[in-house]
Amino acid sequence: MSDIDLTRRSFLKTSAGAAAVAIAPGMMLFQVAHGDTQGASDKVRWGMLIDTTQCKDGCNDCVSACNKENGLSGETKATDSQWIRKIEIKDVSNGRELSLPMMCQHCEHPPCVDVCPTNASMKRADGIVLVDKHRCIGCRYCMMACPYKARSFVHEPLTDQNPDVPRGKGTVEACTLCVHRIDQGLKPACSEACANKAILFGDLNDADSEIAKKLRSVATTQVRADLGLNTGIRYQGL
């Protein structure tokens, strides 16, 4: 009996080895074919921590940086795209006022993705919520589902887009966390533009990153945490 078991075990070992040898060159070929890019990794979760105590009332630097980077007009009419906007809030009971930027919160469980009928609304492995405009049919369900009113619809034909940021009429769009910059190893434009360093960008999953350390040491909140969406954008001093 033990004889049979041994042979079976050795057979399994050899076949596992053979399988590894067979698969390894395939993986190598894949990497070679794709120029060693690994794509978005699920070990990373990109996020931002916005320090509202450092965010100045009346300052619009993050918004204009976003508009410039992504080629938005900067107009704020009902039909104009706004990927990030400054909002002023006031606690009426004591008169405390705050100014903060609001944009796509890059939820872990995004309602926009749940409702999308064409799978255009999607979350990348590294936590960035995007619209795949190749699939978007412009139905705008995602805009209704989003509790943060973060998405915009492009109403007019566009010209002269940033070659890195394709945008077009008939599709929904929102903050991409400057995915084209992140894939080049850069920070999002808003984070870079903030003179007061109020927007801290980083990997929430990396315990050694500046953002993770700060999240451990200070009190932070997620907007509408009651919805249980686990947003990637966190606020301090709210």
Added chain:
Amino acid sequence: MKKLFFSLLLCLCIPMAWAADANAPKLDIGKGGQCVEDPQWMRKNHMHLLKHERDDAVRKGLRDEKHSLKNCIECHASTKDDSVIARDDSFCVSCHRYEAVKIDCFECHSGKRKSAWLQQREAK
């Protein structure tokens, strides 16, 4: 009789060949040079590369620089206006017009070289 038939056929064929030549698209290939794949293969298959790899790029973040639309534009945008779509003989337009195939790419994507686009933005 056979000779007469062949000479007649020849008389008909030569002008037809000339005419076909005259209508063939004349394109501004931009910088040109060595393409990322064999040019004949690219003529037949570029759309498959663009279509399949766009999904990898958007959804998985796998950006294959070599086969990207941006890389096509980098080489093939005209040296005169830095665009693949600006004129009738621009790289994309001339063939697609000849073949009567409508392209949607540039309703969202820029047809310009990034360097030219940056220059234009700074000038504003």
